[in-house]
Amino acid sequence: MLTLKCPYCGVDAEETELHAEGEAHLKRFGPGSSDDDFESYLFMRENPKGVHFERWRHQSGCGKFFHAARCTMTLQVFGTYPAQTLEPPQDIKDKISATYPGWSWREFQ
Amino acid sequence: MSNVVSALAGVSHAGFAKIEETGLNGMITVRGDLGSSEMAAAVKAATGASVPAIRKIAAGDKGRVAWMSPDELLVIVAYDDVADTMAALNDGLSGVHALVANVSDARAVFRISGDNTREVLAKVSPVDLSSEAFGAGDFRRSRIAQVAAAFWMNDDNSFEVVCFRSVAQYVFDVLRVSSDKGGEVGFFS
């Protein structure tokens, strides 16, 4: 079972206390954007076998959204971090590099 | 004047631990900057308690204050004191971005007392309830079986459980089954 530490309340929350909220670090394209941008914002998602960045919500807990970096293949969790950021923090990226040198995910590496 | 009643009218069950609905409780949701001096002063004036540390419940001479999230507190006072407590909180938080809402009638509260109280909750909630991980004054928002709930531990090893009023019967039934005689596991004893 997946266990993620909520960065807001510090609880090591197991999966049944959490809710998956999809891909992390999406940039919203709304009214006035091009059709291509709007389509990719709505529908196009990463589906990697390996390093992945996700949003989760501590639903049966403090209620906050946060980010998690993990491997979809081994379920190794590299870390969790608050939602108030546009990209993964360096220490999380370093932890991923320790296991998967040369990894990349979207524009991040 | 309407006749105010709690969700289950004080129902109780005597298993290896005792489950009882505690009746009417005053409960106020407070949201705002928990680290601000205004919040500290407002909470102190309203309850006599300090703003609790993360995942703790603090007690004052007029009530208790629980940590719900980085920007939310639950203030628990006597049911008849809610109006005065609301006034004190609103007074102390005037001028800052904050919310004070009376949720007393939206909630139900149960007390778990007696033997193996930790076990009653551990069977139905994904929380580490060992004495090393959870003690008196600790507060946790989680779930009980399939519904949201929060609970804290008192000095006498009893627990108090808060849930939404709409699921009061469900939570009571779950706790009743969990505490039924013959269902002792003895994991924590």
Ligand SMILES: [Zn+2]
């Ligand atoms: Zn949390």
